[in-house]
Amino acid sequence: MTSEILLAGFGGQGILFAGKVLAYCGLAAEREVSWLPSYGPEMRGGTCNCSVILSDEPIGAPTVYDPDILMAMNEPSFLKFSDKVKAGGKIFIDSTLVDSRSSRDDITVYEIPATQLAEENGLTGGANIILLGLIIAKTGIISDKDIEAAISKIVPPTKPKLIENNMKAISIGRNYGC
């Protein structure tokens, strides 16, 4: 099985970091993994996106053009990529920041006011990880064990508070709407 995931938003929202967490999850699960950022001026405040592929086969092209899963954290990203999602695919949007909705009936859209939830829970800047939590809950592409392993791999052990916050964000997203 191959999951092609596109994460998109503004620079500074932690798009690349969220992609890294996904990639580390794949690594923890001993799957083939690729992570490709958009780079250049985008890195400094413009729009930003990141392709992540998790697969059981060797990965060819690392750029995701037609994602199975789209995580959209701002309006321009949603408008740019929502039509590219494969039929049967899933879109995860931060409804605090994205107003538009898709008119497609061949995909499933999950909405979560991730930015608002992050603020309310003292997790400013954690909307990206809250969205990841929802993706875990709704797609099953990542196991609980792997996400924990991934986060503790990326966040330095000297910052236990950060690990705790990230796990808290995951659980907010995962339990949203339950």
Place this chain on the structure above:
Amino acid sequence: MSQEKKLMKGNEALAEAAIRSGCKCYFGYPITPQTEIAAYMAKRMPKVGGVFVQAESEIAAINMVYGAASTGTRCMTSSSSPGISLKSEGISYLAGSDLPCVIVNVQRGGPGLGGIQPSQSDYYMAAKAGGHGDFHMLVFAPSSVQEMADLAALAFESADKYRMPAMIFADGLLGQMMEPVAFPEISPAMPEKPWACTGHGNKREHNIVNSLYLVPEELERSNFERFARYETVKKELTLYDNFLTEDADIIVTAYGASARIARSAVTAARAQGIKAGLIRPKTLWPFPVQAYRDALSTAKAYLSVEMSMGQMVDDVRLAIECSRPVHFFGHTGGVVPTPSEVLEQIRKINSGLAK
């Protein structure tokens, strides 16, 4: 322990592999999309007793490499396309003085200042004309983050073995992408370098590192000797990968990031019953001429896929002496071809064969 896989950017994996391969000096200058290499070296070199210098220019950086290489020290510089143009003077001197070193080109779109997105439009510069004069350098074309590491190690070893500058020829996509990578335990064994300028300590004649020969016959002899060595390199170090080529009607060929895209397209073509295969050169000099000739037994057409206006395609035509149609498909300027576009080309060629 060292076999544990880590997620790393291609640029970082290359830098780490260089250090593990005994690279003791790195000289660089910032340019997108390869700056991670310099940043990684700046962080790690002081911790491992190595040298990092941010030079005032690409020209200075390659000449610092020339100096370090003259002492027999394993050394490296990295840049991206416009910076490699600046380094070409130094590369010619390195080749003319038979100095081993590693030069990394993480290509971006050109010409001129061009763009910063991935490209493969420096093929001619790397494989044919790395600078003035009669010479070649070793050109390695990794196609994954793991190969960024593996070929860096091989580049250092081969550069020393053949006394040639070696280029790691990547692109922005390979430099920026992260994949799992393992670093095999390597013991950087260095050959003796009796030619190196290390101070003779009054124990031997003075060594001279030089590319100047004012007597034409002497310069010709030195070039003849170098080209005789190149023949050995061709025999020993021509590297490529074949994928589904045994019965292929259509041979797709691509290197580096393009090869990943072409491989996806070949797999898709096979799923549609089209007999496509892929030849992926891992060395661009020496070019795997024989791989293309071997494929002639079944191949009816060839297709070169590149992020350029068509450069390697010339070498494919020469390899098979134009005995089959050789098609080209590519994008340039930082636009990356998609697997579906390549598949479309394969389908078009295939339907032409049916007629």
Place this chain on the structure above:
Amino acid sequence: MAIYKRPEALCDVTTHFCPGCSHGLVHRLVAEVFDEMGIVGDTIGVCPVGCAVMSYDYFACDMIEAAHGRAPAVATGVKRSLPDKFVFTYQGDGDLAAIGTAETVHSATRGENITVIFINNTIYGMTGGQMAPTTLPGQVTQTTPYGRDPKVAGYPVRVCEMVSTLTGTAFAQRVSVDSPNNVRTAKKAIRKAFEIQKAGLGFSIVEILSACPTNWGMTPVQALQRVRDEMIPYYPLGVYKDITAQKEEQA
């Protein structure tokens, strides 16, 4: 009694330098310093493109031939690889102050612990007498046939003045080899520069006002007279920077 003979740090070969050229003399001074310090076996030299290009055949230490203007960058690579060895460049004015200005300035400002022997003869010698960055206003050369006109060709570069402003420069002195007295001073300056390197204090440069009778169209004697009459007034001799002297003063 001392017998005047070839320094051991010079190879027993015939140089290609023209009669009256200062290069041979400066080579000798550098080699005598090597002999006196006993460092020829621990020294790596970098020679330039220009008249001194074939110094690799003359100096008995290990020698590296650099691309035009790049000698200080090459020397940086050598010194960083072998920090315990003596590393020097030997460069002319076109090499050091035109095509290689960036390399000169930045190796100085990095405080590279190398020694630069700089031959200023106000002309490109090897290519047959074109304007150099140090060519004096009014000076006739192949490419300033009506004399260097600063309105068209700008002004000469004063290298010692320029590099002595840089913190990384430990020692900068301008000398001349037009008279026995000045030759003795020149040798002392060269010795001092290598002592500075030995102490690990940073970048040292000795600028040597030199004669090029061939391209100046003069006899050797006339050429030395030109050094005195025209060059020294424009390029005043002296120590432009010496951090050891500054330390002594402070002490």
